[in-house]
Amino acid sequence: MVKTGLDVLLAERRDLLSGRRVGLVTHPAAVRADLTGILDALLAAGVRVTALFGPEHxxxxxxxxxxxxxxxxxPRTGLPIFSLYGPVKEPSAEMLADVDLLLFDMQDVGVRFYTFLSxxxxxxxxxxxxxxxVIVLDRPNPINGLxxxxxxLRKELESFVxxxxxxxxxxxxMGELARYLNGTCGLGASLTxxxxxxxxxxxxxxxxxxxxxxTSPAMPHLSTATIYPGTxxxxxxxxxxxxGTALPFEVVxxxxxxxxRLAEALNKVGLPGVRFRPLSFVPASSKHAGQACGGVQVHVTRRDVFCPVLTGAHLIAAARAQAPGEFQFLPSSWEGKPPHFDLLAGTPRLREGIEAGESVQALVDGWGVEVARFDQERKAYLLYG
Incomplete structure (x- = not known):
């Protein structure tokens, strides 16, 4: 069994917290193997936690x-919980007045626009x-690190996603990302x-x-996280x-x-490691709440070859091709910036190409060069083989 950074801290490095007032940045998915949450584990170990910080959700x-x-x-401890998802997203000097160090432990899902990274x-x-x-306690990238x-992401499209x-x-x-962000973005944090x-x-x-x-209300399963980078x-x-369904991000x-018709069109493409099954569903909340929707469920058949982002692009393009009069890209985002799709994709090119009717393959062909460049840049910050 893998030992998380929390396990290693409690077994080997409690000295890092000795005599210090700790501000804990975390969420309920930061658990030990027996499902004990990090706050309970720290308090049981005698750690002096003086403030709590929460992310989105x-x-x-x-x-x-x-x-x-x-x-x-x-409610159980009386500790203050400072929100880092609202008007204030960065811990302020006032929030840190009774804190000597920040301890960060969150289970991420391995995707740029999942906001725990931000x-x-x-x-x-x-x-x-x-x-x-800052001490970051590391956890697995659930959809692998390869x-x-x-x-x-283009510079002009930087946002909280x-x-x-x-x-x-x-x-x-997350531990590797902390090293990467601190190093490449010039953040200057004292990081362990x-x-x-x-x-x-x-x-x-x-x-x-x-x-x-x-990890969040709409991330109930590993199968969700597997498909999420695309859908x-x-x-x-x-x-x-x-x-608003039992299968967020797995049905569209x-x-x-x-x-x-949508499943037939997508299955004809022959995308690797995935099949599409037609279905009807009625969302209980969010878009089209209470309305019967026709669509597909994304079934991953071989996750080792499945390409979620490619799959998501094909799915959106096929939906638009079937109903060009009804399909729309949303004109803006909840941040009030460029179209939300562009913020997620990191580029306007994918949206513009789909709107122009270009082939999805032509739109994704340049990604390999960009990924290879990033792969070289990230190597200095990796911790595991």
């Missing part, structure tokens, strides 16, 4: 996607400004990463022996990405789509 992971989270109080960026930046050291896919020039699927752990024991880059989460805990792009359209559709 909140410290308790109960908030909806994109919903601002208020500051609050942890929270990590702002934690490092805020800590550097306040002259507080595969990378998608275009690199993209803070650094990396592909959509980056193949790095407590690495894992026994994790290898080829591993998927279900090969680690660790228990899966949903999250659907958020930038008027298609339902399956929010709309009231005006014919699921049988």
């Amino acid at each position: 909140g410290f308790d992971a109960a908030g909806a996607d994109g919903a601002a989270i208020d500051n609050s109080v942890e 929270t990590l960026y702002y934690v490092l930046r805020g800590a550097a400004k306040a002259d507080r050291p 595969a990378m896919e998608g275009p690199l 993209g803070v650094a020039p990396m592909p959509i699927r980056h193949g790095m752990t 990463v407590i690495g894992m024991r026994g994790w290898r880059r080829y591993m998927w989460f279900d090969e680690t022996g660790l228990p899966w805990v949903p 999250c792009l659907v958020e930038g359209t008027n298609l339902s990405e399956g929010r 559709g709309a009231p005006w789509l014919d699921g049988y």
Whole structure:
């Protein structure tokens, strides 16, 4: 079984926390192998935790996607919970007044636009400004640390769903990302990463022996995380990405789509490691809530060759081709910046090409060069073979 950074800290490096007031940045998926949460584990070990910090969805992971989270109080301990997802996304000097160091532990899903990466960026930046050291406890990249896919984020499209020039699927752990962000973005934080024991880059989460805990309300399973790098792009359209169903990001559709025709068109493409099954579904919330949607379920048949971002691009292009009068890319985002699809993709080129009717293959052909460049840049910050 893989030992997480939390396990290693408690077994070998408690000295790093001795006599210090600790601000804990975390969420419910940061657990030990017996499902003990990090806050309980630290308090049982005698660590002096003085403040808590929560990301998108909140410290308790109960908030909806994109919903601002208020500051609050942890009911069992009375500790203050400072929200890092709302008007303030960077820990301020006031928040850190009773904190000697920040301890960061979050289970990520290995995707650039999953916002825990952005929270990590702002934690490092805020800590550097306040002259507080940061310790990052590492956890597995659940969709492995080898595969990378998608275009690199363009500078002009930086946002909270993209803070650094990396592909959509980056193949790095949070500890490695902390090193990468601190080094390439010039954040200047005093950073210590407590690495894992026994994790290898080829591993998927279900090969680690660790228990899966949903990382957010719409990330219930490893199967969700496997497909998410591609189907999250659907958020930038008027298609339902399956929010409000039991299979978020695994089903995609709309009231005006014919699921049988869509599945047939996608299966004819012969994409690697995936099949599409027609279905009808009724979202209980989010887009098209209460309406019957025709669409497809994405079934991964061979995850070792499956390309989620390529698959997501084909799915969106096929939906638009079937119903060009009804399909729309959303004109803006919740950040009030360029189209949300562009922020997710990291480039306007994919949206513009799909709108122009270009072949998806022509649109993705240049990604390999960009990924290879990123792969070279990231090597200096990797911790595992």
